Amino acid sequence: VFPLAVPYMLNPVGITVVIIASGEVVSVASAAMVIGLILLVAAFDYLVFTNIDVLAKRMKPATMVVSEVVFGILLTAVAVQLIVSGLGGLGIIAPNIAH
Template sequence: MDFTVIDAALVTKLLLLLAIGIGPKIALVPFLEMTQKLDAETKVSIGRQMVLTALVTALILLATGALLMRLLHITGGAVAVGGGIILALLAIKMASGPTEKHDLGLPVDVAKIAVFPLAVPYLLNPVGITVILIASGEVVSVASAALVAGLILLVAAFDYLVFTNIDALAKRMKPASLIVSEVVFGILLTAVAVQLVVSGLVNLGIITASAAH
């Protein structure tokens, strides 16, 4: 990402990546499964805590990511490869369809599931973590840092609207449509994961840019 010039193309690219990386789609089905037996008030409480946790984590990563990468001697390429591998694991599960259920018949610990696995790694998923870490290391001014933070807040606001009104939305969702969209999105995310790995390998100099195209 080149932050030397802030234009519509950069804003659009960042917004799309963050919509995947911290947007509601990946977290939606797990949230519905884990909270299906809970009352509406508890669902809203879990949704609110989940979004807040993901947002705070994302902003902390943005503020400290560049420092962490320097301290651990990690490059943006390595982050992209690692994020791509983890994303591929999640995406393959989605693309395989509903083969496992999160409801094990045990009491739901609201405080725990809102943080893990709902906030991380479902809401703030490997794409989001990778994009934010790389952006943290590449921002060149207060304006570029403010842009990334502002887009994170924008996507989080949309997440908040979705998960605090989940019952009203769930009534409009057909189970079959959810399954189909989950599989399709899983395939698309697998492609995103492959692209992350390829971009990381190019960044690390393991393959050339021409070979990646």
């Protein structure tokens, strides 16, 4: 079950939502929303981990490998995008704007 652990625990969508939302905190209500999002991501991860044995029994080994690769690629894409956005925000690189 190990191949499923890291990609599902660090789900790219959850990480991105929490990072983007935490950058937009301007009030108590928006801080509460970020905390709610963190709890939602944690609940999703909890559901995956508590049902991982059922999921692993239903998946073929090849499907597990493909799932791991796909989630790994998504996580890498999110990481690269956050790095590029951060470097652009710092003025180290110029943002590329498509016309």
